[in-house]
Amino acid sequence: MTEELFSKWIDDCLTPDEQVIVDAALAEDPSLIEEVESARGLGDLMKSEFPASQEPMYPDFFNSQILNKVAQIDREGAAKTAEKSSPWWARIGFAWVPASGLAAVLAFFAGTKVNPPEQDADFAAATELPNVYTPGGNHKTRVVANAQGEVSVIVVEGLDAIGDDVDFATVGASAVLPERYLISQQRQL
Amino acid sequence: MAPADASSVSSIPDDGPPDLDLITACQAGDTAAFETLVSRHRGKVFAMVQNMIKNEADAWDLSQEVFIKVWKALPRFEARAQFSTWLYRITHNVVYDWLRKRKIDSVGELDDNLLHQGNIAAGAITTPKGSARPDDAMNNRELGERIRAAMDTLSPEHRETILLREVQGYDYKEIAASMDCSLGTVMSRLYYARKKLQQLLANENND
Incomplete structure (x- = not known):
């Protein structure tokens, strides 16, 4: 007799065919009925001890x-x-005001940089120069120059932010560097 | 709760509209209908949660969480199964998420794989042979304490299975749907949960 059959017997859920199997097992071992009755008693105990429904407090x-x-x-x-x-324009709310201002500024700078069509080829031919020396361990430097050498862009990544209190007009070899800068240098060491 | 007819889609209470009508109203945004649904089912949900986690304060919170999840999931409810089964599935998930977070391990947890037996021969040694029926030997209060202690030794899966069967009166298919497991797993867990409880209660009786 399988576990499933035994459980169905306890729960009175046997089909007629299954009942035949159970009857045969019972005939072979009549003590099985005690186990079934014990399990049914267990079910009654559980019903008395564990409520099926209980209102929560308040x-x-x-x-x-x-x-x-x-x-x-x-x-x-x-x-x-x-x-x-x-x-979409209603979703961005008042953000359109600074956004349009920024767009105007960018358009201005883009206009100042626009070259006559014949000069675009120079920038198309701009290349990144190899063998660029970078002194700092954490820095990364790239230099991009156009074919004529008239425009070059140096991109340095990994530099510490320059404090607002640095006055480049007065900083010289003998000037005292800002404390924030000195602290950041010490951290790197 | 009497064993439900699996073919019925919604339960019809003694008073008030059927669950399905309330659900339709809830899906249209009717919170008054939802409150009726909550009032109707909160007792069963709270009882089941408390029977599983044995802490009234947490059971209160988790039961509320069940109904909040029900509200969120109601638009997806399709009347292919009984609402109570669907509700209980959500309850099951909430309880198990909570148990996982609390990492509650039961003592002597039954492992389905270790204890699986394909067949039980009539008269086999492994068939439990209780020497006395527990209810003949103990008074009610002591019996209640012992059965609670015995239930605490079951794994959450076995505890839930036997509670759904013996206390809530779910049939095997409803238990399988609520716990998202196969019918065979339900039968196996039910068998071993009963076996272990009988053994524990019989052992205590013999002490």
Whole structure:
């Protein structure tokens, strides 16, 4: 007799065919009925000890807390839906003001950099120069120059930020460097 | 709770609209209908959670979490199964997430793989042979304490299976759906949970 059959016997869920098998097993070992009755008694004990339903304490408060949370979820959901359904320019709100200002500045600088079409080929031919010496261990330096050598860009990555209190007009060989700069140098050592 | 008819889609309580009608209203945003649903089912949810984790304060919080998850998931509820089974599946997930976080390990946890037996022969040694029925030998209060202590030794999966069967009256298919496991696993867990509880109670009786 399988575990499944035994459990179904305890639970009175046997099919007619299964009952035949159980009857045969019972005939062979009548003590099996004691085990079944014991298991059924266990079930009754469990029903008496473990409630199938138990109201939580303060049931009205229990409900109200859930409904408050549900209302909050609904509000958040409604706000997201409203945001998604509005046109894109309405979604960015007042951010369009500084964004348009920035766009104007960038357009100005782009205009100052635009070369006559015949000169674009120079920049198309700009290359990154190899063998660039970088003194600092954590720094990375690239130099990009156009074919004529008239424009070059030096890109240094990994430098510490320069403090706002550094006055380059007065900094010389004998000038005292800002404390923040000195501290950052000490950390690297 | 009487064993449910698997073909029924919604339970019809003694008073009030059926669960399915309330669910339809909830899916349309009716929070009053949802409160009715909560009031109707909170007792079973709270009882099951407390039976599993044995802490009333945490059971209160987790039961609320169950219903909040129900509200969020209601738009996806399809009336292919009984609401109570679906509700209990959410309860199961909430409890197990909480247990995982608390890393509660039961003493003497039964391992399905280690204890699996394909067949039980009539009269085999492994068949439990209790010398006396527990309910004949102990008074009710002591018995209650002992059965609770015995239940504490079961793994969460075995404890839940036997609670769903013996206390909540779920049939095997409902248990399998609620616990997201196969019918065979349900039968195996049920068998070994009963076996272990009988052994523990019989051993205590013999002490």
